[in-house]
Amino acid sequence: NFMLIQPHSVSGSPGKTITISCTRSSGNIASNYVQWYQQRPGSSPITVIYEDNQRPSGVPERFSGSLDSSSNSASLSISGLRTEDEADYYCQSFDTSNHVFGGGTKLTVL
């Protein structure tokens, strides 16, 4: 089984852009779709990106996802940071029989 490795925390100022990385430990990052979930304190997660770069309806265009084969990683970018973006963000991928979550990244909006 593979692991997904995320930075423990990132921070940014309102209006700025941040990027959260998610590195796959083994196997090709592009082999299986990557999702991103946002979890605010005390709340259930919500999906902000699915299938690498797709946004569910209702998720602002400020959220975008991408893959980087050179670093075998996925990234979540949030532009025009807002205070309500402060949350934990989890990447996730799956193969035929296994779903794997990254350890989560705490985003602080300063």
Added chain:
Amino acid sequence: EVQLVGSGGGLVQPGGSLRLSCAASGFTFSDYAMSWVRQAPGKGLEWVSVLSGSGGITYYADSVKGRFTISRDNSKNTLYLQMNSLTAGDTAVYSCAKHYDFLPATPIDSWGQGTLVTVSS
């Protein structure tokens, strides 16, 4: 609107058993794979188990294989998780989640409210 409401959590002694339920509404339940995901206090998300829309395909995390059983009753729009031989390491909030499609190897699109399981003597 998709609604997933978990229940059945509580305090159980080590070695004990518990059955969780997740009542689904707002979509055709049998058309979608469903998962259980847990989150220990102050920790990250951990996938536990998934089954297909028909219930014919099931997969488990290594940490629960042989102890937990996932099932569903499509006539009642309800997902279950039977948990046996519980240990302190199973203490967590357990949430059900709906997938985008019928098969397990698809993304999760909706999450339910969780139910807290505490394993302690």
